Amino acid sequence: MRALQIVCSLGHVATTDELFRRGISAREIRAALQSGHIARAARGSYVCAHADAEQRQAAALHAQIACVSAVHRFGVWSGVDSALHLMRPADARGGGPITRPSTDQSGRDLHFHGATPRFARPGQSWMVDPLEAVWQAIHCLDEENAIACLESARHLKFITPTELRRLCVLAPARLQPGIREMEDTADSGLETLVRRRLRHHGFTVVAQGQVGTFAGSIREDLxxxxxxxxxIDGRQWHGAARLGSDYDRDLMVEGLGRRTLRLSYRHVMFEWATTLATIERTVADARRVRDRRRGRRIDGQNEPWW
Ligand SMILES: [Zn+2]
Ligand SMILES: [Zn+2]
Structure with missing residues (x-):
């Protein structure tokens, strides 16, 4: 089935125009529809059985998956917004009045972006171009999540270094101080959030510290x-398979005399006040132990006691 193959190759959603451009005839499209290989999501828009709920929703509205919803599909940091963000191109087919429902059939919120893209890149029929997606996301997200999104998009190679620089130059003024603090050290958006929050709190935070051991060196997130x-256990990055080696590492780091705290997504996103208090207490304790080991007085004065 050529029509099905083309729909699949385009990411499981395709428009009539895309199929025509690839040499599929109207008769082949009809045959694929009749045999059930593809289904019509809306006039001039088709999906195969592999299309997920977001793709079907976008196709049904002649819209593209956009903004945080687009970056999230590639594992790029997208904050906690659960709405489906869509862009309906100005030249969207389908005729009739533009329908912009506020929720989908399952009750999920729909958030529509303006029809005019910032960058002249069409993307796919069902998803905006990566550069456009990140540009939209940094406008929809608050400051810290926008910065984490930028670092994450670069780290995961969702956008190129040149594209990142372009976005940073054009980014709104509210993001510029955060942009000046950006690093390319974080494995996950969650790590970016923790690093920045702790630095703004007055801690010295070094990313990707190396601890030497007799068995080699271990990398620590922060x-x-x-x-x-x-x-930092970014929700999507640390599966059960990694737990064993994580425990090994904790044991080795503790054995070297350095305290380790393991933070989950929940600790950072929903229980930060408690988490911060725990970090403050642990750092204060560890400083006292370190100072005692170094032979310093523990009342805060740094002169040797002898
Ligand atoms: Zn498919
Ligand atoms: Zn958005």
């Missing part, structure tokens, strides 16, 4: 005030 290691 090291706070040179005495407490933080391992």
């Amino acid at each position: 090291v706070v005030d040179d005495c407490v290691a933080l391992e």
Whole structure:
């Protein structure tokens, strides 16, 4: 089935124009529809059985998956917004009045972006171009999540370094101080959030600290005030298979005398006040232990006691 193959190759959603451009005739499209290989999502828009709910929703509205919803599909940091963000191109087919429902059939919120893209790149029929998606996302997200989105998009190669620089130059003024603090050290958006929050709180935070051991060196996500290691478990990055080696690493780091705290998505996104209090307490304790080991007085004065 050529029509099905083309629909699949385009990401499981295709328009009549896309199929025509690839040499599929109207008769072949009709045959594919009749045999059930593809289904009509809306006039001039087709999906195969592999299309997911977001793709079907976008196709049904002649819209493209956009903004945080587009970057999320590639694992790029997208904050906590659960709405489906869509862009309906100005030249969208389908005729009739533009329908912009506020929720989909399952009750999920729909958020529509303006029809005029910032960058002259069409993207796919069902999803905006990556550069456009990140541009939209940094406008929809609050400051810290927007910065985490930029770092994450670069880290995962969703956009190129040149595209990142372009976005940073054009980004709104509210993001410029955060842009100046950006690094290319974070494995996940969650790690970006923790690093920035702790630095703004006054801690010295070094990303990707190396701890030497007799068995080689171990990489730690973040090291706070040179005495407490933080391992950040980005929700989608640490599967059960990694847990074993994570435990091994914790044990080795502890064996070297450095405290380790392991933070989950929930600790950072929903329980930050408690998490921060725990980090502060742990760092204060670790500093006291370190100072005692170094032979310093523990009342805060740094002169040797002898
Ligand atoms: Zn398919
Ligand atoms: Zn948006």
